[in-house]
Amino acid sequence: GAGVSQTPSNKVTEKGKYVELRCDPISGHTALYWYRQSLGQGPEFLIYFQGTGAADDSGLPNDRFFAVRPEGSVSTLKIQRTERGDSAVYLCASSSVGNDNEQFFGPGTRLTVL
Amino acid sequence: SQQGEEDPQALSIQEGENATMNCSYKTSINNLQWYRQNSGRGLVHLILIRSNEREKHSGRLRVTLDTSKKSSSLLITASRAADTASYFCAPPSNAGNNRKLIWGLGTSLAVNP
Numbered sequence: 209g210a211g212v213s214q215t216p217s218n219k220v221t222e223k224g225k226y227v228e229l230r231c232d233p234i235s236g237h238t239a240l241y242w243y244r245q246s247l248g249q250g251p252e253f254l255i256y257f258q259g260t261g262a263a264d265d266s267g268l269p270n271d272r273f274f275a276v277r278p279e280g281s282v283s284t285l286k287i288q289r290t291e292r293g294d295s296a297v298y299l300c301a302s303s304s305v306g307n308d309n310e311q312f313f314g315p316g317t318r319l320t321v322l
Numbered sequence: 323s324q325q326g327e328e329d330p331q332a333l334s335i336q337e338g339e340n341a342t343m344n345c346s347y348k349t350s351i352n353n354l355q356w357y358r359q360n361s362g363r364g365l366v367h368l369i370l371i372r373s374n375e376r377e378k379h380s381g382r383l384r385v386t387l388d389t390s391k392k393s394s395s396l397l398i399t400a401s402r403a404a405d406t407a408s409y410f411c412a413p414p415s416n417a418g419n420n421r422k423l424i425w426g427l428g429t430s431l432a433v434n435p
Contacts, residue, residue, distance in 0.1 A: 239421055250410055250425030251365070264422055287358060297363060308353050308372065313365040316421045 210234070214300050220320045221290055229285040229317045233302030240265075240283050241303075241311060242275055244296040249286035251299055257283060290321045326354075326411040326426040334432040341398040343429040348392065355412045355423070356385060356396050365410070368396075378429030401433045 213232045232239050239258055243251035247251075254265040254316050257277045265275070277283040287294055297318050301311040347354070356368045371378045371387045371394065378385045384397040391413045398405055408430050412423040 227325070241422065243425075250427050251423075253422045253424065258421075264393050267422070299365065302366075303421070308370050309357065309423075310367055310370055311355075311412075312421065316361075316363050317396065 212300055212312055214314040214317050216317060216318075217315065218318045221258075222322050223290060223292060224268075225290050225321075227287050227290055227319065229287075229298050229319070231283045231285070231300030231302075231314060233281065233283070233299065233300070234304075234312055237302035237304045237312075238280070239303045239305070239309075240277060241301040242283070242285050243299040243301070245299060245316075246296045251312055254285070287319075290319075292321050295319055295321045325424045326413045328409065328411055328426050328429040330429060331427060332430045332432075333340075334434065335401055337401060337403055337433055337435050339401055339433075341401050341405070341431055341433070343396045343409050343431070345394045345396070345413075345426070346394060347394075347411070347413040351389075351413050353385060353414070354394050356394075357410045358414060359408045359428070363404075368409075398431075401431075403433050403435045406431060406433045416427065 215230045241256040242254040245251045255265040255275050259280045272288045275285045297316040299316045301313045303309050303311045327346050328416045335341050353370055353372045355367045355370045359365045369380050369385050371385050387394045408428040410428040
């Protein structure tokens, strides 16, 4: 079946602009995760959803970052007033209940803030 | 925090040799996962080992887990140039039922033809 997909694959924006990053999880996966990764670093946790609700948003760096998953499937990560330091690859993963939390990752969105 | 820490940070070997990467973590876990990443994108799940398992095999991969030492190792046998990638261990958060994974810097493996 289809894996996790993310759009766009690349996004270039100017400092101060608003961006939305989309994640389509594997069908039926109830858990969805957002991470971001800077060059030479491991992924950094941002937020994860169980169904429609955010189970843990402790990794969101500040209130410019917000994520939603209104119907328990697709999720959108929203970044307001982007800053150059937001440049990174944003990764989405999903997992199903009871599979030892094996997470399946999408290809990521590379965000570049000029 | 429950961060996986990989060792070494970089490893360069010749094709056909074995590669061993180590991971240490801080608190009790139910399981630990290993992932591979090529060119900074696309994390691929390799193997999951549960806390009641000591060793697990998948093809040319062998993972061990020593819960008393809070450490795990990933062995790739008969390495190939295509194994060149970064490898991460990912223990879960130690906060109750929290399912987030906490990542280290990974081991960058270069397999030279």
